[in-house]
Amino acid sequence: MPKVLISDKMDPKAAQIFRERGVEVDEITGKTPDELKAIIGQYDGLAIRSATKVTREILEHATNLKVVGRAGIGVDNVDIPAASAKGVVVMNTPFGNSITTAEHAIALMFALARQLPEADASTQAGKWEKNRFMGVELTSKTLGLIGAGNIGSIVADRARGLKMKVVAFDPFLTPERALEIGVEKVTLDELLARADFITLHTPLTDQTRNILSAENLAKTKKGVRIINCARGGLIDEAALKEGLDSGHIAGAALDVFVTEPAKDSPLFNTPNFISTPHLGASTTEAQVNVAIQVAEQMADFLVSGGVTNALNMPSLSAEEAPKLKPYMALAERLGSLIGQLSTGAIDRISVHTEGAAAELNQKPITSAVLAGFLRTQTATVNMVNAPLLARDRGIEVREIRSEREGDYHTLVRAAVRTSDGERSVVGTLFGDQSPRLVELFGVKVEADIAGQMLYVVNEDAPGFIGRLGTLLGEAGVNIGTFHLGRRQAGGEAVLLLSVDEPVTAELLARVKALPGVKTAMGLSF
Known part of the structure; x- marks a missing residue:
């Protein structure tokens, strides 16, 4: 159950809404900055008015914090750049007063x-x-x-x-x-x-x-x-x-x-x-309205992933969130896949949606690709700070939308431009829910993207699959799924195997020693 702290005096209806939506809430007001630092690590959300100052120092102690909700329009008391860098969504209620x-x-x-x-x-x-x-x-x-x-x-x-x-x-x-x-x-x-x-x-x-x-x-x-x-x-x-x-x-x-x-x-x-002493929002109706709105917005985010009136993240309504959730999962795994497989300096990431995916809000899909990609380099990445981190690294981000349908009713393509050229991975949703890889660096392949995987590029020649299977059996590695693709007969083939345990360096060395192997890597999702 998500847990929220209300740190400023707020209409009681806010706490009531949190509890009705399945969010645990504590109302603890009047804390000094040091007292707030001592307790903020327990909470997923922080609901404030103007008294609480959400500084960089407070955020450093907020180890579980996901969202700050300001009941009101002004957010002068929130360090938004620091919150963004930490991956914390900052919301306000611009219409309540x-x-x-x-x-x-x-x-x-x-x-x-x-x-x-x-x-x-x-x-x-x-x-x-x-x-x-x-x-x-x-x-x-x-x-x-x-x-x-x-x-x-x-x-x-x-x-x-x-x-x-x-x-x-x-x-x-x-x-x-x-x-x-x-x-x-x-x-x-x-x-x-x-x-x-x-x-x-x-x-x-x-x-x-x-x-x-x-x-x-x-x-x-x-x-x-x-x-x-x-x-x-x-x-x-x-x-x-x-x-x-x-x-x-x-x-x-x-x-x-x-x-x-x-x-x-x-x-x-x-x-x-x-x-007058800053009375613009000081009516009974306004105080109730902003308290209700901030509680509804924060509860939507913590429970269903809806993002409303966020200042550092694209809006995503509670109605949109369930539709986008499988696409965001697909996008994040595509970003992670291309991040793990790419070499060389990367200066551009492109996200291309086709068919049904192109009819959706593209910003969350792009942010998910960036989060998956950047998480291969640093652990503290999510959809909030991923665009900021990409910009800080000098990575250009492009979005392309095409409503036409091709071989699949919906596609998400993630491409990176590196010093070695441009590479892309393409995925779809199987049954509109399960992420499925359908193309890897120009090679057609049908594969799940989950768990621990072994990625192998080899010369397409008779006997290779048997030799690889024997090696894995001797090493005590159980194969969950096996996916194979190739550009042409006798050319370059790609193998993606899901395995039950992480791929060790010792196992990779043995795979790389097999005749015809060009590349072998362990992947994790």
């Missing part, structure tokens, strides 16, 4: 437009300063979205309902998607020049850090109002204060800060500035 965060941005926009916090404080202080708080309408104003993904598109929908015009800057926004969500796609400079309100909905990356820099804030329309419910660091806070003090910026509302908790920000007590 989308509506809540979008609504908070809209609420802050209203608060800025009508100066609600200051008006409230003034009124409760006994001042009736009706003429002091002259607000602006949202109707007919232009809203500029920096980021038009899931949350940004919800904000756009609500803003259009308020009769606002919405323009958006997002490098990944297609013209078709812009039309679908009712926004005008513009450049960043166009947005800065036109927007009456600007709201940010983009992750913090090297490309987006300080996207509203002093230089870009100076390009904004005089009287602009700015809202950030996304990530601290998207705005140069010192430049924002200067803009507020000068009056160029009419107002700003931040739910997020560069340093959190924000206790001494220079923006505090600045006129026309509103702040």
Whole structure:
């Protein structure tokens, strides 16, 4: 039974879902990093919010960890490169708090437009300063979205309902998607020049850090109002204060800060500035939603192999996983086979699917080939870190898909390019479940790929099979299955034998000494 640790305070429904799905769960919150290191080795999964920091050091002690699930969208507290290198899947729940965060941005926009916090404080202080708080309408104003993904598109929908015009800057926004969500796609400079309100909905990356820099804030329309419910660091806070003090910026509302908790920000007590303590996801509904989603996603992965909302691995739905499982087993064994048999420096691996295999999600099949191949060189490889390790070794990875059917209704071909040339192995599924090798380095062969095997290349000549069988019998080696292929009569033949015990160096030496043997190797799957 898989075992999961919930290390941050989370809605009780998360633990309930884990148990209902057959996953053992411990709820142990508030641990120090040293305390977490002492226990993390017991767990297959770690469910967190924002308090737990999943550092490289924590991951080094997580000897059984397979998945980290973040209940929420931000994963700043997870060392994703270190997790990927260790083969740990990192998931988040990008949609569980989308509506809540979008609504908070809209609420802050209203608060800025009508100066609600200051008006409230003034009124409760006994001042009736009706003429002091002259607000602006949202109707007919232009809203500029920096980021038009899931949350940004919800904000756009609500803003259009308020009769606002919405323009958006997002490098990944297609013209078709812009039309679908009712926004005008513009450049960043166009947005800065036109927007009456600007709201940010983009992750913090090297490309987006300080996207509203002093230089870009100076390009904004005089009287602009700015809202950030996304990530601290998207705005140069010192430049924002200067803009507020000068009056160029009419107002700003931040739910997020560069340093959190924000206790001494220079923006505090600045006129026309509103702040909230990272409340974007803080509604009862959102807390329940993200807890349920992270538990469902992690349980799917640990129980059935489904991968949803992973940040370092291709998604694989729980429905897809059973269909892909036999193909991934086939792909991994083909990768292992070609890895064990290939010599010379390898600079390219190609994965070609045909027929029924080509209709499936190819990313997991490719990752399985890479994992099988690289596992012949290092033990700590799985489908998560295999693509990363291949890239680190300078191996080019190609994917080829062909929906046509040939002699078999489904095929997976794994090929490597080495200094000695290109070689490939081809496999299919027998009865749609059992991996079967059908071609080895251009030689047609029908063979299982499992257990301990002896691989022999020899000259095709009468008497060889008898001599090999006699040798194995004298050595006390029992043959499970026997597979033979050849390019042409009298040419080169290939033998694949499954045996009950690992092939020893002594046995290989005796096989290689047989007349006509060119190559002999022990294989293990």
